[in-house]
Amino acid sequence: MRLTVCLLLVMLSLCCYQANAIVCPAVISDITSFLFLNDNLVKLEVGKYNPPPEAVAAKLKIKKCTDQISPGKRVSLKESWRA
Template identity: 55%
Template sequence: MRLSLSVLLVTLALCYYDADGVICPAAVTDTTAFLTFNKPLYKLQAGRFDAPPEAVKAKLETKKCADKISIGNRWLILKALAKVVSKGG
């Protein structure tokens, strides 16, 4: 439960930093993929950002923890993210 709340808070902090800001579509896509894709598929998704290999490795390590979040809680996080996106800009 604590991990899912942490992921939600970090997502909100990164995506909704300004009251009238528009959320970057790539951030929404990445967060959605992070929560829903399996590890090999997410690795392909993360590769599109041309990030250093160390950063991709760190993200995949974090994904191991996120993969332990129940499916129901993942959908709650995505639902909250959708509400934030719909109110942005």
Template identity: 50%
Template sequence: MRLSIFLLLVTLALCCYHANALVCPSIISEVTNFLFGTSTTERLQLQSFGIPEEIILSKLELKKCTDQIPLEKRELIMSTLEQHE
């Protein structure tokens, strides 16, 4: 058992060393809208995914809380998603 785990880890290390942590552009768009957009734009974006109204209302309630975060802090959160090449 231990040998198989060791071989798995070695295989992953050799075959997946070139993996990266680039963030999907659609995720960046969604998070940007969530942090800096209005409740209306957030609702429209969520409706485009076909999400049930109950979940949309929950996320809009969460957005009310995140809208109280100072702009500088929201920009700092957003900077963690920026792609560095």
């Protein structure tokens, strides 16, 4: 079992060597809205995926933690994804 996992990781690293650090624009938009919008707008944004109520509650719980990040750090995070 362990050998299979190791071989799988090696195969993935060899076959996916062309992967790069360019982030999908939709992911950037989702994360940016998560960092900068208020709770009600985040609920609306997440609602387009039809998640279960537990998932929405979990995301809002995480948002309360990320809301403690200073605005300057949030902007730095946003700019680092666009590079």
